[in-house]
Amino acid sequence: MTEYKKAIIGLGNEYLGDDAVGIKIIDELKKYNFKDTLVTKVIDDSLKLIEIFQGKELVIIIDAVKDKVQKPGYLYKLESDEVFYTETRMPSFSSHTLDLIKVLELAKALGALPKEIKIYGIVGEKFQKGDSMSEMVSDVINSVVNEILKEF
Amino acid sequence: MTNKSSKTRTIKVDYLARVEGEGALYIKIADGIVKDVNLKIFEAPRFFEALLQGRDFTEAPDITSRICGICPVAYLMSACHAMEDICKVQMSIDLRRLRRLIYCGEWIKSHSLHIFMLNLPDLLGFDDAINMAQKHSDLVKNGLRLKKIGNTLMELVGGRDIHPINVKVGGFYKAPTKSELIDLVSELEQCLDLALNALEFFNKLEYFDYEEDYEFVALSHPDEYPFNEGDLISNKGLDFKISEFDNYFIEEHVQHSTALHTYLKNRGECFVGPLARYALNFEKLTPKARKAAKKINILGVCNNPSKGILIRTIEVIFALEEALNIIKSYKEPESCIKVEPKAGVGYGCTEAPRGICFHKYEIDDSGNILYANIVPPTAINQKTIEKDIRNIVSNLVKTNPNITDNELKTYSEQLIRSYDPCISCSTHFLDLTVDRN
Numbered sequence: 001m002t003e004y005k006k007a008i009i010g011l012g013n014e015y016l017g018d019d020a021v022g023i024k025i026i027d028e029l030k031k032y033n034f035k036d037t038l039v040t041k042v043i044d045d046s047l048k049l050i051e052i053f054q055g056k057e058l059v060i061i062i063d064a065v066k067d068k069v070q071k072p073g074y075l076y077k078l079e080s081d082e083v084f085y086t087e088t089r090m091p092s093f094s095s096h097t098l099d100l101i102k103v104l105e106l107a108k109a110l111g112a113l114p115k116e117i118k119i120y121g122i123v124g125e126k127f128q129k130g131d132s133m134s135e136m137v138s139d140v141i142n143s144v145v146n147e148i149l150k151e152f
Numbered sequence: 153m154t155n156k157s158s159k160t161r162t163i164k165v166d167y168l169a170r171v172e173g174e175g176a177l178y179i180k181i182a183d184g185i186v187k188d189v190n191l192k193i194f195e196a197p198r199f200f201e202a203l204l205q206g207r208d209f210t211e212a213p214d215i216t217s218r219i220c221g222i223c224p225v226a227y228l229m230s231a232c233h234a235m236e237d238i239c240k241v242q243m244s245i246d247l248r249r250l251r252r253l254i255y256c257g258e259w260i261k262s263h264s265l266h267i268f269m270l271n272l273p274d275l276l277g278f279d280d281a282i283n284m285a286q287k288h289s290d291l292v293k294n295g296l297r298l299k300k301i302g303n304t305l306m307e308l309v310g311g312r313d314i315h316p317i318n319v320k321v322g323g324f325y326k327a328p329t330k331s332e333l334i335d336l337v338s339e340l341e342q343c344l345d346l347a348l349n350a351l352e353f354f355n356k357l358e359y360f361d362y363e364e365d366y367e368f369v370a371l372s373h374p375d376e377y378p379f380n381e382g383d384l385i386s387n388k389g390l391d392f393k394i395s396e397f398d399n400y401f402i403e404e405h406v407q408h409s410t411a412l413h414t415y416l417k418n419r420g421e422c423f424v425g426p427l428a429r430y431a432l433n434f435e436k437l438t439p440k441a442r443k444a445a446k447k448i449n450i451l452g453v454c455n456n457p458s459k460g461i462l463i464r465t466i467e468v469i470f471a472l473e474e475a476l477n478i479i480k481s482y483k484e485p486e487s488c489i490k491v492e493p494k495a496g497v498g499y500g501c502t503e504a505p506r507g508i509c510f511h512k513y514e515i516d517d518s519g520n521i522l523y524a525n526i527v528p529p530t531a532i533n534q535k536t537i538e539k540d541i542r543n544i545v546s547n548l549v550k551t552n553p554n555i556t557d558n559e560l561k562t563y564s565e566q567l568i569r570s571y572d573p574c575i576s577c578s579t580h581f582l583d584l585t586v587d588r589n
Contacts, residue, residue, distance in 0.1 A: 109285035
């Protein structure tokens with residue numbers, strides 16, 4: 001099995017409108033060759049993130065964000081130190097499993113965080129079942145892809 | 153929310169946390185006596201049975217597996233068996249062993265998630281697994297490791313761990329190779345040791361002092377601890393074929409729940425799941441699982457629902473040992489048997505982690521589904537859970553009339569979690585209301 005040093009992980013649900021943005025960005029990123037980097041989606045069980053973190057130097061997580069301050073399509077970029085103080089800006093989505101912040105807290109408690117972690121949070125507009133993505137969010141996919149490519 | 157007067161109080165838990173799905177609990181207490189307990193399931197009805205009508209018989213496993221992200225294998229298996237029952241197809245020995253292997257994966261994953269992440273924080277006095285991890289990081293790490301080997305088994309046999317895609321009526325699309333499975337042996341053996349150690353640790357914890365004379369119902373197979381096949385039996389004398397399910401069970405709509413309540417005709421509520429399987433099939437456990445059970449001195453019958461964590465852990469030990477046995481003797485089979493549709497009615501009943509999952513279908517000669525009925529385990533257990541909460545809360549209020557609503561709320565939530573209800577399946581958190589008027 002390949003041992004990757006870095007990971008780019010898209011979170012979301014493609015059947016919940018703008019929640020699909022992390023998934024769509026991974027679809028675009030998969031068109032590029034990254035060295036020592038796992039490019040993957042986590043669409044179901046968020047606890048899998050802790051498995052992926054194992055042995056990683058850098059993990060970038062892309063997810064949709066509900067936010068009342070910025071407009072749909074706005075990109076929040078959070079670095080390792082900021083990640084744990086974001087609950088008011090990046091609230092919990094999930095009723096079935098741990099949300100992202102809780103998984104990160106659990107990973108921290110277990111000493112299982114990667115050396116460096118960055119979160120790309122894209123502000124969404126609609127998150128209802130069966131919604132398509134809003135135009136303002138679709139329109140920023142390429143620019144977020146380019147931002148991530150700059151990291152490598 | 154709490155309303156208090158001198159005589160009556162209402163306790164509401166508006167969202168049940170750390171259970172699968174969306175539900176609430178309402179308790180009404182008047183003059184120190186519990187008058188009403190409703191486990192409210194308010195997840196929107198999902199109409200799966202209606203959705204299946206007109207679809208091809210081969211689609212039932214994949215459609216119904218979407219009912220639950222925690223126990224999709226139960227739905228896949230029950231649907232496959234029901235269709236094969238209609239079409240008079242018999243599985244080969246190797247294919248049915250492969251089906252048992254994917255079921256081992258689901259039990260290990262589902263039970264480990266419940267044991268370590270949902271139930272254990274209550275027993276150790278933590279709000280959640282994150283707080284528990286600050287003091288007991290090894291426990292959480294072991295739980296995640298067990299859950300992962302369950303996921304890996306499901307992924308290898310089922311194509312992916314959530315909603316597997318490699319299962320079909322007649323078998324599998326592709327059978328895993330022996331070498332792919334042999335690669336898991338070392339991790340399965342290490343996880344077996346972790347589970348055995350965990351059981352000894354759990355056995356030292358304190359549990360609710362409550363026992364009930366349940367009527368346990370589970371599948372019974374002549375040679376095996378049940379997963380996929382068998383007759384339905386109870387500890388109070390029932391013994392019938394799964395095709396007779398409708399003669400014994402009644403499904404009833406109750407106003408406070410979007411999930412149907414299912415109970416035994418002329419007998420009332422019964423209890424399905426790990427405690428039932430264990431009570432009715434103890435002698436068929438694998439040797440290490442039986443030995444571990446003897447060590448903690450629970451020989452067959454456990455009538456205390458809060459000790460469900462012990463029984464689930466024994467079932468994890470069983471599933472790991474069974475998976476090892478299957479893998480070591482695995483012969484790669486033809487991936488499937490051809491199944492031609494035949495008009496008729498058929499039944500499938502398999503043991504989901506939470507208990508029996510019953511499917512009944514009628515199809516026509518072309519394989520179109522004319523009728524579908526699905527009874528998930530939590531629908532059967534709801535009445536039992538309500539009755540137990542009524543008894544336990546009554547005792548608590550009687551022995552300590554000054555017990556606060558918050559304390560009642562905490563006890564009730566912990567109790568409900570100990571049953572591992574899958575509200576998603578039965579339609580879908582707890583929201584508790586204690587009504588003291």
